[in-house]
Amino acid sequence: MPIAQTRRDVLLSAVALAAAPILPAWGQRAGVVTMGVITPTTGTFAYAGDLVARGASLALEMHGGSVLGNAVRLLTRDDEGKPASGVRRVQEAATSDGMRYFIGAYSSAVGLAESEVAQREKLLQFAAGGSEDFTGSRCGRYTFQWSAHPYTAMRATLEYVRKTFPQKKTIYTLTADYVFGHALLKYTKIVAAELGFELVGNDNHPSGERQYTQYLTKAVAARPDILLLNTAGADAVTAVRQFASFGAENIAVVGPWSLEVDQLAELAPEMRTGLVLGQNYYPDIDTPANREFVGTYTKKFSALPGYSSAYAYDAVRALLMAMEKANSTEVPDVIKTLEQMSWDGVLGRMSIDPKTHQLIRPYFVVRCKQASDMRHAADFADIVANGDKPQPPELNECKQMPAL
Amino acid sequence: MLWLISAQLVNGIAIGMIYALMSFGLSIIKGLLNIPNFAHGALYALGAYLCYSVVSLGMSFAVGLAVAFLGAALAGLALDRFAIQPVSGSGYLPQLITLFGAALVIEQALLIGWGTVGLSYSPPPILRGAINLGFTIVPRYIAFASVFSALVISAVWLLIERTKFGAYVRAGIERPETTQALGINVDLLLSAGMMLGAGLAGLAGGLALPLVGATSTMGGDMLGIAFVVLVIGGLGSLYGSIAAGVLVGVVQSLMTIAAPAASTAIIYAVMIGVLLLRPQGLFGER
Numbered sequence: 001m002p003i004a005q006t007r008r009d010v011l012l013s014a015v016a017l018a019a020a021p022i023l024p025a026w027g028q029r030a031g032v033v034t035m036g037v038i039t040p041t042t043g044t045f046a047y048a049g050d051l052v053a054r055g056a057s058l059a060l061e062m063h064g065g066s067v068l069g070n071a072v073r074l075l076t077r078d079d080e081g082k083p084a085s086g087v088r089r090v091q092e093a094a095t096s097d098g099m100r101y102f103i104g105a106y107s108s109a110v111g112l113a114e115s116e117v118a119q120r121e122k123l124l125q126f127a128a129g130g131s132e133d134f135t136g137s138r139c140g141r142y143t144f145q146w147s148a149h150p151y152t153a154m155r156a157t158l159e160y161v162r163k164t165f166p167q168k169k170t171i172y173t174l175t176a177d178y179v180f181g182h183a184l185l186k187y188t189k190i191v192a193a194e195l196g197f198e199l200v201g202n203d204n205h206p207s208g209e210r211q212y213t214q215y216l217t218k219a220v221a222a223r224p225d226i227l228l229l230n231t232a233g234a235d236a237v238t239a240v241r242q243f244a245s246f247g248a249e250n251i252a253v254v255g256p257w258s259l260e261v262d263q264l265a266e267l268a269p270e271m272r273t274g275l276v277l278g279q280n281y282y283p284d285i286d287t288p289a290n291r292e293f294v295g296t297y298t299k300k301f302s303a304l305p306g307y308s309s310a311y312a313y314d315a316v317r318a319l320l321m322a323m324e325k326a327n328s329t330e331v332p333d334v335i336k337t338l339e340q341m342s343w344d345g346v347l348g349r350m351s352i353d354p355k356t357h358q359l360i361r362p363y364f365v366v367r368c369k370q371a372s373d374m375r376h377a378a379d380f381a382d383i384v385a386n387g388d389k390p391q392p393p394e395l396n397e398c399k400q401m402p403a404l
Numbered sequence: 405m406l407w408l409i410s411a412q413l414v415n416g417i418a419i420g421m422i423y424a425l426m427s428f429g430l431s432i433i434k435g436l437l438n439i440p441n442f443a444h445g446a447l448y449a450l451g452a453y454l455c456y457s458v459v460s461l462g463m464s465f466a467v468g469l470a471v472a473f474l475g476a477a478l479a480g481l482a483l484d485r486f487a488i489q490p491v492s493g494s495g496y497l498p499q500l501i502t503l504f505g506a507a508l509v510i511e512q513a514l515l516i517g518w519g520t521v522g523l524s525y526s527p528p529p530i531l532r533g534a535i536n537l538g539f540t541i542v543p544r545y546i547a548f549a550s551v552f553s554a555l556v557i558s559a560v561w562l563l564i565e566r567t568k569f570g571a572y573v574r575a576g577i578e579r580p581e582t583t584q585a586l587g588i589n590v591d592l593l594l595s596a597g598m599m600l601g602a603g604l605a606g607l608a609g610g611l612a613l614p615l616v617g618a619t620s621t622m623g624g625d626m627l628g629i630a631f632v633v634l635v636i637g638g639l640g641s642l643y644g645s646i647a648a649g650v651l652v653g654v655v656q657s658l659m660t661i662a663a664p665a666a667s668t669a670i671i672y673a674v675m676i677g678v679l680l681l682r683p684q685g686l687f688g689e690r
Contacts, residue, residue: 046621047520177665203664210616210625213546214660214667217415220541221408234522234619241524242615245543247533266522266617 033067033329035060035319036075036093037312038104038114043081043208045233047262048106048308055305055312056103058297059320067323079105083113090117100124100331101319103312108134108180118142122404124331126315128280128307130232130257131179132186132391135356139398141335144352146315147280148363149391150257154187155194156363156387157256157278161226162195164384168225168252170200174215174239176231177204184230184257190395200224209235212242220248229255237266244271252276261306264380269371272380279364281310281346284383289314290346304378314346332404353390356398362388411540412657418542418550420653422612425553426626427633427645428560429604434634435577435642436597439496442503443483444630445623446510447476447602451609452618453514456523465528469610476606477599479510484598489591507623514620522619531614549611556607557646560600564642573597577642632675638688648686 037056041049053076060072075093079086086105093099094117101124105111108129118125119140126144127134130153134145148156161168173188175181185202192199201222203215216239219227227243229236236258243253256278264272283294283304293313297305305313318338323329326337342351347361366381374380426448433441441447451472458468487506491498526532527545534541564570575583576593584590609622616622633652637644652671659667678686 047522050520203660206665206668208625209668210622211419211656213415213419213543213615214412214657215664217411217540217657218408218660221411237522237524238616241617242543244526245532245534245545245614246541247543248541262521266524268524268526270526271524 031070032073032098033070033101033323034073034075034093034097034099035316036077036090036097036099036102036104038077038079038086038089038093038102039106039308039312040081040110041078045081045106047234049078051262051306051308052103052106052312054297054301055309055314056316058293058300058309059313059316062296063317063320067320068327068329070329072320075099079107079110079114081107081110083110086110086114087117090114090123091121094121094123100329101334102126103315105129106308108183109178112138112179115140115143122331124319124334126319128311128315129180130183132183133179135353135358135396135398137397139356139401141357141401141404142331144315144338144357144359146311146359148361149358150183150187151190151391151395152361152363152387152389153278153280154184154191154256155389156385157254157276157365158188158191158195158197159387160365160385161252161254161276162197165225165252169196170198170224171226171228172200172219172222172224173202173228173230174212174219175202175204176235177206180232180257181230188228188230188256197226205231205235207235210238212239213245215239216243216246220246220251224251226252226254229253229258232258233263237263240267240271240275244268260308261304261378261380262308263306264368265378269374272368273370275368275381276384277366277368277381279307279366279383281305281307282364282366282381282383283378285347285364287344287346287348289344293346310346314350318343318345318350335404355401356396357401358390360388360390362386407539408661409658412661413654414537414540414542415546416654416657417650418546418653419657420650421550421553421557422608422615422649423629423633423653424646424649425556425604425611426608427630427637427649428557428642429601429608430630430634431601431637431642431645432560432573432597432604433601434639436573436594436601437488437499439488439499439503440631440634441601442500442627443487443507443510444601444605445625445627446507446514447479447605447623448609448612448626449514449618449620449623450479450510451476451606452613452616452622453518453523453609454606455610455613456518456525456618459525465531468613469607472610473603473607476609477603479606480598480600480602481595483602484595488598511620511623518618518620520620522617524617525613527614545614549615552611553608556604560604561643569596629671632671636675636678636685638685641685641687641689644685644687651686 037053039049039052077089103126108131111127111129119142128147132150175185254276322334322337326333339354351360365385367384368381430444454475455468455472458471487502531545531548534543633648637648656667659670
């Protein structure tokens with residue numbers, strides 16, 4: 001049977017074919033805003049993927065599922081904790097699903113790779129991660145950074161240690177061998193000099209390492225006052241676990257960006273007692289927005305939220321607020337609005353530094369409790385300090401934000 | 405510097421013994437069934453979870469280790485009966501794929517049964533703290549784990565070399581057809597060998613619990629190292645894996661002195677080097 005029997009059929013077919021490539025974009029304008037949640041559900045940061053997705057979906061749900069009369073569609077994709085996979089997922093979601101906004105990644109290495117796609121495809125990325133490059137040498141107009149700057153994190157954490165343990169002066173660092181760890185190590189050196197600590201040694205370990213006793217043997221032999229973990233995720237959990245077996249109780253374990261609430265449950269109480277940890281987020285933060293978030297999250301998921309969920313929740317919430325303030329769902333309008341916006345987020349009054357796209361925010365320090373002091377199963381720690389000292393401008397390498 | 409080398413040597417031997425225990429079970433299964441057991445890592449993880457569950461119920465760590473061994477051994481038996489034997493006549497590849505699938509099933513079952521959050525267990529009080537050797541300190545638990553691994557390997561060696569059962573196993577590995585012709589039930593022998601190898605994987609998982617915790621994906625991390633150890637030791641050598649396990653532990657540990665970030669990569673470099681110079685492995689035969 002012929003495909004087109006009449007001239008009218010031929011013309012209609014031609015129109016349909018010509019329209020096909022522009023249908024996703026037309027779909028965007030026709031009332032659907034597509035947001036991606038690009039996170040790891042496999043790999044070293046596998047624990048975080050579902051938690052990020054939970055936070056994003058909760059923010060959307062609490063906002064009524066739409067913005068400016070447009071339905072908001074959330075796509076979830078697994079970046080596997082690998083830059084190449086992350087780039088592929090972002091590109092596919094942008095091309096095939098019309099995604100124009102995305103939350104991700106959770107790992108700096110992945111997020112920075114995805115940032116290149118965001119600039120090229122003009123997608124708004126709200127990232128998390130500990131690398132300074134997001135808002136430094138690889139800053140971009142389309143990328144915003146929710147997590148604290150590593151300088152802010154290191155300064156807040158070590159300032160607490162300096163004040164609380166004035167007799168502890170020497171630091172041995174264990175550093176994850178990728179951008180995240182390198183950034184923390186760089187700022188360990190800077191902040192240690194500012195606060196009068198002495199660095200007595202460092203070992204870089206590969207990401208995904210499961211055997212730490214060889215590093216810890218070296219660290220313990222150097223007799224430092226502090227073991228500083230510039231590593232995160234499953235790596236930090238394993239390192240803490242194995243350090244506990246050394247019984248070196250005179251060495252304080254400090255993680256400026258190592259373990260969040262979701263991972264503290266993975267450690268036996270005696271392993272985490274006394275740990276000093278820097279936190280991008282902690283459920284006890286006392287702000288109206290956080291109380292509402294924690295209440296709703298706990299009711300829905302029967303668990304306390306951690307950094308992963310809070311990041312996604314707050315980032316999606318901020319994006320929806322920015323769209324409403326801009327009265328537009330177009331990416332350039334939302335970017336311009338975010339750059340000038342200040343809002344009550346889960347961490348308190350928050351805003352964006354338009355020169356770097358770094359979220360201006362506090363960073364929290366917690367100290368883990370003994371099992372006997374815990375009021376409930378997830379009452380792991382007390383917030384003991386916070387700090388918001390921004391990166392000194394002379395250290396920032398973001399030269400100029402490009403035009404949209 | 406000498407003390408640092410000595411310290412890393414001690415650490416490497418200790419860690420190497422755990423690698424050896426894991427690889428020894430893999431080596432037994434490889435020898436008997438002539439297939440690499442891709443489910444070995446999952447059995448290791450199963451052992452860790454079983455051990456955790458037992459100690460969580462208030463029972464002793466020793467009972468936990470025994471249950472880790474027995475539980476993984478039974479899982480090994482189930483694997484043999486319901487996964488390997490049904491496809492044993494179909495050739496090498498279907499068995500490999502079946503084992504790979506079985507590993508995924510076990511991992512998913514662990515996730516469903518114990519959840520996504522990793523689990524930790526501190527060793528019994530008597531095994532906490534460290535032993536001061538003067539030039540270095542060694543965590544008591546690491547020392548215990550290495551001595552315990554050495555004892556288990558010795559016991560299995562005695563079983564294989566000094567008992568009738570062991571003689572059957574060796575005969576089954578070297579001349580399966582002749583063994584069958586002599587009236588020995590080789591299928592039963594293979595099942596017993598699978599149980600023993602799987603049990604050792606479970607025991608290694610239980611033993612590793614205080615060091616690496618229990619996570620559903622922990623088997624994948626360990627399986628890579630176990631295969632490297634197996635290849636370095638020699639695929640046909642039952643005992644090559646013991647020496648290779650210690651070698652890998654020591655090399656990995658010593659590398660931390662010179663280039664810490666390369667301490668994992670070095671074990672693969674050693675494997676490539678061994679394969680280039682001696683393709684059959686250090687103790688294998690052509």
